[in-house]
Amino acid sequence: xxxxxxxxxxxxxxxxxxxxxxxxxxxxxxxxxxxxxxxxxxxxxxxxxxxxxxxxxxxxxxxxxxxxxxxxxxxxxxxxxxxxxxxxxxxxxxxxxxxxxxxxxxxxxxxxxxxxxxxxxxxxxxxxxxxxxxxxxxxxxxxxxxxxxxxxxxxxxxxxxxxxxxxxxxxxxxxxxxxxxxxxxxxxxxxxxxxxxxxxxxxxxxxxxxxxxxxxxxxxxxxxxxxxxxxxxxxxxxxxxxxxxxxxxxxxxxxxxxxxxxxxxxxxxxxxxxxxxxxxxxxxxxxxxxxxxxxxxxxxxxxxxxxxxxxxxxxxxxxxxxxxxxxxxxxxxxxxxxxxxxxxxxxxxxxxxxxxx
Amino acid sequence: xxxxxxxxxxxxxxxxxxxxxxxxxxxxxxxxxxxxxxxxxxxxxxxxxxxxxxxxxxxxxxxxxxxxxxxxxxxxxxxxxxxxxxxxxxxxxxxxxxxxxxxxxxxxxxxxxxxxxxxxxxxxxxxxxxxxxxxxxxxxxxxxxxxxxxxxxxxxxxxxxxxxxxxxxxxxxxxxxxxxxxxxxxxxxxxxxxxxxxxxxxxxxxxxxxxxxxxxxxxxxxxxxxxxxxxxxxxxxxxxxxxxxxxxxxxxxxxxxxxxxxxxxxxxxxxxxxxxxxxxxxxxxxxxxxxxxxxxxxxxxxxxxxxxxxxxxxxxxxxxxxxxxxxxxxxxxxxxxxxxxxxxxxxxxxxxxxxxx
Ligand SMILES: CC(C)[C@H](C(=O)O)[C@@H](O)C(=O)O
Ligand SMILES: CC(C)[C@H](C(=O)O)[C@@H](O)C(=O)O
Numbered sequence: 235x236x237x238x239x240x241x242x243x244x245x246x247x248x249x250x251x252x253x254x255x256x257x258x259x260x261x262x263x264x265x266x267x268x269x270x271x272x273x274x275x276x277x278x279x280x281x282x283x284x285x286x287x288x289x290x291x292x293x294x295x296x297x298x299x300x301x302x303x304x305x306x307x308x309x310x311x312x313x314x315x316x317x318x319x320x321x322x323x324x325x326x327x328x329x330x331x332x333x334x335x336x337x338x339x340x341x342x343x344x345x346x347x348x349x350x351x352x353x354x355x356x357x358x359x360x361x362x363x364x365x366x367x368x369x370x371x372x373x374x375x376x377x378x379x380x381x382x383x384x385x386x387x388x389x390x391x392x393x394x395x396x397x398x399x400x401x402x403x404x405x406x407x408x409x410x411x412x413x414x415x416x417x418x419x420x421x422x423x424x425x426x427x428x429x430x431x432x433x434x435x436x437x438x439x440x441x442x443x444x445x446x447x448x449x450x451x452x453x454x455x456x457x458x459x460x461x462x463x464x465x466x467x468x469x470x471x472x473x474x475x476x477x478x479x480x481x482x483x484x485x486x487x488x489x490x491x492x493x494x495x496x497x498x499x500x501x502x503x504x505x506x507x508x509x510x511x512x513x514x515x516x517x518x519x520x521x522x523x524x525x526x527x528x529x530x531x532x533x534x535x536x537x538x539x540x541x542x543x544x545x546x547x548x549x550x551x552x553x554x555x556x557x558x559x560x561x562x563x564x565x566x567x568x569x570x571x572x573x574x575x576x577x578x579x580x581x582x583x584x585x586x587x588x589x590x591x
Numbered sequence: 592x593x594x595x596x597x598x599x600x601x602x603x604x605x606x607x608x609x610x611x612x613x614x615x616x617x618x619x620x621x622x623x624x625x626x627x628x629x630x631x632x633x634x635x636x637x638x639x640x641x642x643x644x645x646x647x648x649x650x651x652x653x654x655x656x657x658x659x660x661x662x663x664x665x666x667x668x669x670x671x672x673x674x675x676x677x678x679x680x681x682x683x684x685x686x687x688x689x690x691x692x693x694x695x696x697x698x699x700x701x702x703x704x705x706x707x708x709x710x711x712x713x714x715x716x717x718x719x720x721x722x723x724x725x726x727x728x729x730x731x732x733x734x735x736x737x738x739x740x741x742x743x744x745x746x747x748x749x750x751x752x753x754x755x756x757x758x759x760x761x762x763x764x765x766x767x768x769x770x771x772x773x774x775x776x777x778x779x780x781x782x783x784x785x786x787x788x789x790x791x792x793x794x795x796x797x798x799x800x801x802x803x804x805x806x807x808x809x810x811x812x813x814x815x816x817x818x819x820x821x822x823x824x825x826x827x828x829x830x831x832x833x834x835x836x837x838x839x840x841x842x843x844x845x846x847x848x849x850x851x852x853x854x855x856x857x858x859x860x861x862x863x864x865x866x867x868x869x870x871x872x873x874x875x876x877x878x879x880x881x882x883x884x885x886x887x888x889x890x891x892x893x894x895x896x897x898x899x900x901x902x903x904x905x906x907x908x909x910x911x912x913x914x915x916x917x918x919x920x921x922x923x924x925x926x927x928x929x930x931x932x933x934x935x936x937x938x939x940x941x942x943x944x945x946x947x948x
Binding site for chain 1: 666681706726727733739745749786820822844846
């Protein structure tokens, strides 16, 4: 039996990095005897500009038939910000109920972090970002647009069920990680919010966190941090963290900062997870128009996304093989930044593929 | 004539750092012949716990009679988060219409930043945070609280006037800074938002930014950044920034990160500005309960707040004298962190006061 994978290369450098990810998956396929059945979709800015179509209900239904989705990048310089993001990326996240955004923040040996005195043992945590609620629901609106009396609202909506299912995922992940290493187990599960200002939503998250912890995970220490302070500790004391759980918007912000301290967009990947359904994996960098077609973009983030995908599919050994190959490759590149790797996109993909064993 | 200053030492270490700030203002008073008339208010957690009173309408009216307000810290471990913040700090910001939060992010020579390869010339910018709108308005609510069906909303509200007056302040500040140095002038005014997701509010901010820039400040280059990406560039390329303007919540988050890259809570200060009314100045750190009463907290942030206050009052020479004294003090301290300065709180205050000339 083969895993059915929907591949959405998307815009800009998306196709270039996905090509290398597929190369590595093919290498894994040979070595580990895993079969993949890839189907490519042309969703993205080019198709939208040509046809006016982003994605329709039928195509969404089709995506639900896959075992996983592998996404490159979405975003086109000629399309107004918001259209493709909301119409495609967020639409898939919402319609497929991918309610967890899983973002490992891990500094591989040999990778340069912009913060001082931190080594791989200091930067090794995971952010669980709620992925289908909050201000991303799109609630709100605008009146008297374009006049001096324009008023806009954006509504952060959270209900208990949305909060609870996200917290449950985080507690379960923390439980698993605590079994992996004593150093993980020594750290609490962190809830990040802004409950001193967002008192309605913050209170809901905090109460749900305390109740679930007390009742179902009494052995897991809990801690709470404001989102503003969290950005400080990411830079000053990333070793405090093991698993962080947070709401959608705050998660968006702190995971980008997390990407930077783990070496930047060249390496950072994320999963949009529906634990009971179809999940989607992506490098978290954008479509990087200025590097498009130059064969200089770093494909490691896309390769990491592929690793997360097969790990989620249950292929842990093969996932570990990719991780080892990526880690080795990191020690060989001059830099993880586009154009400064000392190798082309294709060569980096070849290197990882050849290291799969 | 004397400047009438309302002093709110507040909670925790607030009184300790305000005491040093007042010491420095008294030194300035002697050297520059500026007179201050200080009135102290006991607003804060202690009073609230004793009397149940936070601040009332009459006291708010009284505050409006001052030339400025000098605040220590608000927040008490025995008071539920949100009560004092909303009841006191945000209430003053809102009722006195302090619609600008001014946050200089400047690395002084001799101060340790946690990011690599950055020196004072790389970290010298100002964040203009809108301070009376957005999700801080408190719009929203909760239903079926404590049940499995609880739903909460928090509403980010922005109208064109609120956006425009903030942008105007930012463009004017940028214009002034461009005249100070060619290196400032070489950088754009940055708008930070999340307009690819918060399309209603982001569109309002972006349109207002573009229109005001094109019409009234055509010589000032403009740039736009998403808030998530901004956290990355603060850490990787802080030298890109001169003046940043952003909405309230995003400003809250990025200014804390800004505080960290300029050396932390020991040095970071901010102003809550009503350009036509009464402004309030504060060190941006919290009440730091664990350091309270130990004479180990760093008073430089509170002294910086005092500097910003008299600068806003028009006493630029005296403000510059404080800045010089603070800069010199920075080169003498072992660290800016509480308990690690190599000097006590009192000694640091004495040092700055003695350097005023
Ligand atoms: C492109 C954008 C809509 C998206 C988000 O805000 O979620 C991105 O920043 C991310 O983190 O995946
Ligand atoms: C204490 C809190 C309400 C406040 C805010 O969120 O504005 C603080 O973080 C700040 O930045 O001044």
